[in-house]
Amino acid sequence: MEMVQERLDQAGTLRSLSERFGATRAVEAETGRKAARVLSVTSGKGGVGKTAVVSNVALALARLGKRVLIIDADLGLANIDVVFGLAPQYNLNHFFSGERSLSEIMVEGPGGIKILPAGSGMQTVTRLSSEQKMKFLNELDALHGDFEIVIIDTEAGISENVTYFNVAAQDILVVTTPEPTAITDAYALMKLLSVQYHEKRFNLIVNSVTSSEEALDVYRKLTMVSNRYLDISIDYLGCIPQDKRMREAVRRQKVMVDLFPKTKASSAFEDIARHLVAGQAEPSPKGSLQFFWRRLLSFGQGA
Secondary structure, rough: OHHHHHHHHHHHHHHHHHHHHHHHHHHHHOOOOOEEEEEEOOOOEOOOOHHHHHHHHHHHHHOOOOEEEEEEOOOOOOOOOHHHOOOOOOHHHHHHOEEEOOOOOOOOOOHHOEEEEEOOOOOOOOOHHHHHHHHHHHHHHHOOOOEEEEEEEEEEEHHHHHHHHOOOOOOOOEEOOOOOOHHHHHHHHHHHHHHOOOOOOEEEEEEEEOOOOHHHHHHHHHHHHHHHHHOOOEEEEEEEEEOOOHHOOOOOOOOHHOOOOOOOOHHHHHHHHHHHHHOOOOOHHHHHHHHHHHHHOOOOOOO
């Protein structure tokens, strides 16, 4: 009986979402504002600089005139706010417990970037009830048109949360380093997303390299093995040179493009942002914010 009720709740949720999606498209046509583009930034293992990529590229995008929202989906560590030197009073824990609205927990970072901070140890989104998911969706709908690019900072690894956010995003940006374990784990993540979730297209960012040749060697290795065993394409988005000042930026809770704007690392982050803007096509259904939330609602529930 409980299973039947859960299915009925899910069906009602998806019907409501379908109606809202149609209304959203009508608003887009009337206002001329396009749906937000959703990017996930992910990695096969921790310690490869994924959050540094999110924060620096987000600020570089904002400086290119883009309205950017970061969703901190690293539910175990929740460190985007720390990177920006912010101390949010509330986080997604407070939203899902009903204590605060999304607008009340949203904080502003440098360059006008908006951030939805996660709470360390918060319950996983996949375990939320249909009612909680619809509450999330309703409040996100109120933000429609406020953002052009939504960046999700996922957890590291291949947990259900990681696959959950990657499957819903329009573009998957995989961050790795030249270390063999990082390359192996990046391949394992892409293999999982390809074999189990039919993802076919990935973007690669190689962090902490000594030269562009080293980064391209990583790209060649991943491309060679994926061409042999997987039916996927990997686009090379760029590389970030190794720079000891990255640690200084983290210690001072600033991002490289803000604290050390003239460095090669900062230029590399800016190049990636420009590449993303130049390659920004008409959002496909998979990349719209509305489709993203539909996938979140239905993921793992057989809908």
